Amino acid sequence: MSAVLEVDGLSTGYGELTAVREVSLHLEAGEVVALFGPNGAGKTSLLLATVGALPRWAGSVAWEDAPAPRPLHRLVRAGLGFVPDQRSIVSSLSTRDNLLLGSGGIDGALAYFPELADHLHRPAGLLSGGQQQILTLARALAARPRALLIDELSLGLAPQVVERLLGALRRAADEEGLAVLLVEQQIRRALAIADRFYLLNHGVIVTAGEAHEDGGTALEEAYLESMGISPDGG
Numbered sequence: 001m002s003a004v005l006e007v008d009g010l011s012t013g014y015g016e017l018t019a020v021r022e023v024s025l026h027l028e029a030g031e032v033v034a035l036f037g038p039n040g041a042g043k044t045s046l047l048l049a050t051v052g053a054l055p056r057w058a059g060s061v062a063w064e065d066a067p068a069p070r071p072l073h074r075l076v077r078a079g080l081g082f083v084p085d086q087r088s089i090v091s092s093l094s095t096r097d098n099l100l101l102g103s104g105g106i107d108g109a110l111a112y113f114p115e116l117a118d119h120l121h122r123p124a125g126l127l128s129g130g131q132q133q134i135l136t137l138a139r140a141l142a143a144r145p146r147a148l149l150i151d152e153l154s155l156g157l158a159p160q161v162v163e164r165l166l167g168a169l170r171r172a173a174d175e176e177g178l179a180v181l182l183v184e185q186q187i188r189r190a191l192a193i194a195d196r197f198y199l200l201n202h203g204v205i206v207t208a209g210e211a212h213e214d215g216g217t218a219l220e221e222a223y224l225e226s227m228g229i230s231p232d233g234g
């Protein structure tokens, strides 16, 4: 199978600070890949450099076996979706108008999240935090991207909303062949729907593997170790 997105030896940072050091990863059609790592590990910087929103100091990014188009809007047109960690809905606009800001329209969004139909005419700023993230993901999925990069969609949300969001991603991967790269703090919930994972710390990938081979425990131990904490509390 050939990768939708392939990152090879990517480095980036800010001034003197190297945030991502020679990271390589790949993403294939129909798979959900989780990207884990403690705060400051470089997850956001890696996504930003991958999509071309941060300068690449070294390495390359391929989109469907060719150099990834730049700038970002050309990559988006080629089929990449990106949900940044900054919430990107417009509070003063209705849910409906927020959906119309995307390229997928309203029906495509409602196909994933029919519950938004009840809120189409409300200002998005009056939706709950969970509903706002559902709106954000609905808009991204409605555009029918080939690959979707998502940065901490579920931060601070109720468990049932997190399940709803993650479940929609799994379904899009299974039914549409969407490739998902998901930054997520809730390791177990993410592993429950992911095919593979990468663990990043200090800008490098310290562990990678298959999600189903790992009930969470080994990864959590690696996670704690990567932060310099012994898993057994010692």
Ligand SMILES: Nc1ncnc2c1ncn2[C@@H]1O[C@H](COP(=O)(O)OP(=O)(O)O)[C@@H](O)[C@H]1O
Binding pocket: 014, 017, 019, 037, 038, 039, 040, 041, 042, 043, 044, 045, 046
């Ligand atoms: N705009 C910025 N300017 C300077 N340093 C930054 C900036 N954004 C992030 N960093 C630094 O880059 C490193 C990686 O950050 P980030 O990619 O946000 O990690 P994560 O998303 O895993 O929490 C951290 O040391 C962070 O302090």
Ligand SMILES: [Mg+2]
Binding pocket: 043, 044, 045, 085, 151
């Ligand atoms: Mg981040």
